[in-house]
Amino acid sequence: MDDVIEVHQLTKKFGDFTAVDHIDFTVRRGEIFGFVGPNGAGKSTTIKMLTTMLHPTSGSARICGYDVAKESDEVRRHIGIVFQDRSSDDYLTGRQNLDFHARMYGMSKSDREEKMEEVLDLLELKGKENIRLRILPEGVRRRFEVARGFMTRPDVVFLDEPTIGFDIKARMDLWNQIKTAREKEGVTVSLTTHFIEEANYLCDRVAIIDKARIVALDTPRNLKEAVGTDLISVQIAEGGERRAAFIEKVKELDWVKRVEEYSNSILLNAESGEGRVADLIDFADAHGFVITSIDEHEPSLEDVFLHFTGRTIREAEGEGTGMRPGRIVGEM
Amino acid sequence: METKTVKQKPLFEGEPIYSMWLRELLRFIAMPSRILATFASPFTWLVLLGVPLSQVFPTGDIQSMFGGLTFFAFIVPGVLSMGLLFGGTNSGVTVLWDKEFGFLKEVMVAPVRRTSLMIGRSLGALTIALIQAVVTIAVALVLGIWLGFRIISIAGFILAVCFMIITFFAFVGFGLTLGAMIEETEGFMTIIRMIEFPMFFLSGALLPLNMIEGIPVLYQLQFINPLTYGVDGIRGFLTGANFLPLWLDITVIVAFALLFLFLGAYKFSRMEVD
Incomplete structure (x- = not known):
């Protein structure tokens, strides 16, 4: 089974608003797969359905062969999630947060300790693991959340806008850490981003999402060639x-x-x-x-977006605001 | 097509429950203001309220008013029940805090029963509440040497602790139900305060239930207040001076606990984390 993520006609509606409109794609084992598009295009809604946080309105999605709606617990056992917004306990240290997470997934003590060393190493967090998260800078806290995503040896790690709010240095560091993690762990990585460079640098294949639909899907190189x-x-x-x-x-x-x-x-x-x-x-x-x-x-992926949608990402984001329903406004 | 093994979640999930319990305690230790409040509260009520007011009600005939107890001994169960009421309902607040700070998302997507999350969290809060109760009783026993508080028997003490645990869970359920229903933390705090204080004042915690017999409405309200039965039960087990029959106290508190724990669990399991 080489397709770790199989998505078929996946759709999510919030009332009259269609956030994700009949999308199809597959992600192969070991791939870094990116969703690129302006804010509000449906990237986060897609990832929320794939990570069992939202129920699809119609269509289906399978992770490692398990249906996200019907076998959500099996899906949860096979994935790691790095949420877009903060999701750690500030009052606890990085180590306590990671340990808590691993316990929830039923990892044994020796297993937890071994893996802990590994992810701390991977995300270059050694020496910071015993500090309460609330007094650490945002970038470091974020890295702990990424580390948590890899903690339970998942088959697929989902990252929702992993470097939002990062400076250039921190962003480059995290990109390289994600690449290393993929190589060392052999996991599949699926991420959403509206940073073109992020997709270009990290992803093996990119799906360009605009207005709830996938308008193009290929390697960054092929997409650029398609611009012509x-x-x-x-x-x-x-x-x-x-x-x-x-x-x-x-x-x-x-x-x-x-x-x-x-x-x-x-x-x-x-x-x-x-x-x-x-x-x-x-x-x-x-x-x-x-x-x-x-x-x-x-051409850059920015040109690619322009080519397929007739607008730049910035223009697309400009028109998107104000017409999205309340529940996904917090998406950024 | 390869074969899939769908693991069933065990009914009792020890490790996740333990993790949630541990987290509650680690959080507690991480917040010095909470530790201080937990230990200062019994002193505030017993020393600053109990001691001066027991001068207003000297020993003698007036003791019959408090079911044969001194005023100080009378309010000890009241102070204990207040800790349970506030501690229990506050565990509903922590659900909301987690929701606000995103941590709830992290636990909700774990392959774990939501009821296990709830149980672990409540046990954590219970541990803290019991520590507070023990401190309260210890302070009361020391001051009781002069102000006339003592526990009738070891058995009574053990039964009182058991009863306090049930009472605590009743308010955990109450807090969780409210917590899962109300969206914002600020609104929640206001509502909780608006509910907690009237419940406390109309529970016979500080004054005997029959003292306000002549005041309509207020007198009757006391009997639809679940805390009344909690206070009376604790008082009965600790000092033997219960106003209502103990079987009634136990029945009401157990029923209230079951009702709100199921309601809270139901609300919690359906809560959206998005």
């Missing part, structure tokens, strides 16, 4: 009118789809193809412009 454009940033020697003239001129090229002007560079959105850079240099030469630097790069 390359990005070329150019700098030219002159400024002012000459620069404006260059922009006008370049728009005449049939493979240039869009031109964006930035303070020191010009960004061309180009149809994918061989030799674009060389073509552009020749084109500039022919019209008497001097290119001082040129750089071609792949």
